[in-house]
Amino acid sequence: GAVVSQHPSRVICKSGTSVKIECRSLDFQATTMFWYRQFPKQSLMLMATSNEGSKATYEQGVEKDKFLINHASLTLSTLTVTSAHPEDSSFYICSARESRAYNEQFFGPGTRLTVL
């Protein structure tokens, strides 16, 4: 149980285009989802936290107009990288948590974004 999927697993796009990444909790309802960014050989950096039905909370330094997060249902959150540029190339990972009472995050496999 507690599986989180991400789609696509990798995407290559041209500079200036927008890319949408989906994160789904397959067998549980995720009240909270998290989006991380991981640079090569570096740790995970939290970008934003989203609770179902409310606006995402972005970490300091993360542009909310650049990285649009939607958590429309208890099983789906999307991250849209708008007007992507080469510096947005990275590994994006989502995680989902069922409840705060049992504070465990289940991670997706990640999405490799390459912006040409």
Add this chain to the structure above:
Amino acid sequence: AQRVTQPEKLLSVFKGAPVELKCNYSYSGSPELFWYVQYSRQRLQLLLRHISRESIKGFTADLNKGETSFHLKKPFAQEEDSAMYYCALSAGSYNTDKLIFGTGTRLQVFP
């Protein structure tokens, strides 16, 4: 400031040797600490959490509030333990607790 420090980027040991992956944290509140593991080409997964006080795959970790540490230990390393290990601190308000990750330690266990 909330921070997690893992001083070692790489730890190499031979099979059967004891392992200790260090983790220190900085947090003014009551900490909730985790160890996550990422095996090669796999997703990040929870290894253990301090409130469970259990041993997973032979690994244990004790929260030492005096030393603000949560070191991960295993008495006899196995080759399959080779992976990236991240220490994480849960911090924030009730509904938006976020994980603050350390920079990770790569454990290499040689045969």
